Amino acid sequence: MDSRRLPSPDDLLILLTVARLGRFNAVAETLGTTHTTISRRILALDKQLGGRTLERSPHGWELTQLGASAVEAAEAIERTLGSLSGLISQDQSALAGLVRVATTDGVGAVFVTPSLVRLQQQNPQLNIEMLSATRKVSQNRSGVDLEIVVGRADVSTAQTIFLSNYYLRLYASRGYAAQQGLPETLDDVGQHAFVSYVESALQVAELGPRWSSQLPTPRTSFQATSVFAQVEAVRQGAGIGLLPNFMVGDREDFVPVLPGEFERQLPIWAVARPESLRSVRVQAVIAALKDEVKKRSVLLAG
Incomplete structure (x- = not known):
């Protein structure tokens, strides 16, 4: 290949970042530049290589066959620069x-x-x-x-x-259990207040109480988009909550509700x-x- 047509290492590294992040705006933010600059550098790289390195998809930019080959070269440059950086800094860390x-x-x-x-x-x-x-x-x-x-x-x-897997299980606070009692069956859960995610904003259906038909519609509900707010609401006595076992299972101020009868593995x-x-x-x-x-x-x- 004519040395005058060798691709720019900087442009190859930009292509590598596009391949990883998928969108020019995200790459521009990461590299501290603009969308226009990223687009211009990719066009320059395409011209140097004699073909398109990227094609648009519904999910962002995807590599062409030529782009995949160029990314392999970019990864080699990245590894070399990482090794050189370590030598310059006299730091044995491979990650930067x-x-x-x-x-x-x-x-x-x-x-x-x-x-x-x-x-x-x-x-x-x-x-x-x-x-x-x-x-x-x-x-x-x-x-x-x-x-x-x-x-x-x-x-x-x-x-x-x-x-890994973890479990969603039913929990209540000790104060709530003392004042309101605890359900003896899953049907009885419908007679209690319930703490959960905001249904209209929930993107992961498995985290919501209505993902399965096992849990009845509660008497009242306290909904929050943050699991930390849900944990605190249950601790304050707002109702029974469907909570991650790793967040409350070992805490003495939380009482398991119907243990062994209901759990959801995720x-x-x-x-x-x-x-x-x-x-x-x-x-x-x-x-x-x-x-x-x-x-x-x-x-x-x-």
Whole structure:
């Protein structure tokens, strides 16, 4: 190849970031530039390579065959620069740069946060952004490298990695149990106040009380979009709640309701595009998460 037509390493690295994040706006934000600049650099790269590297899909930008080959070259450049950076800084850490993780509220606080903090302590040049929201998995979550989701993970353009199962169970506070009593059957739950997610805003159906016909319509309800608000509402005596076992199962101020008669098992998944999974940073995050859930398997199963 004529040296004058060699692709720019900077443009290759921009393409790699587009492949991982899927959208120009997310790439521009990550790299501290503009959508127009990203578009211009990709067009320049296409001209240098003699073909299109990206094609638009309903879920964002996808690599063409030429683009996939270019990304392999970009990944080699990224590895080389990472090694050089380590030599310059005299730091043995192989991880540097930014990794963005989207996660559900409760799992994010109890499992994702401690694993990411520990990973960053081991790799001081690693920067982390964690976005917390309870929503269904996306084919291409713009602006993130990795998603941690619960429930069904039906995706075709991303890869799913199973982390663990946990349980949703019924709980009440000791004060509520003393004042209102506890149901003796599932039908009796309908005579009580109930704490749950806001149904109209809930994207993960399995987290809501009406996902199965086992739970009757409650007398009254207290609904919140945050699982932490739900836990506090139950603790304050607002009613019976369908809560993650790993958040309240070992707390003395919460009483199990109908233990053994009702529970809902949900999986926890790590989800990422194939291009993101080739990143050493993303692989390190997944390994840290697996280690965290393994160490706390008793809590998850309790």
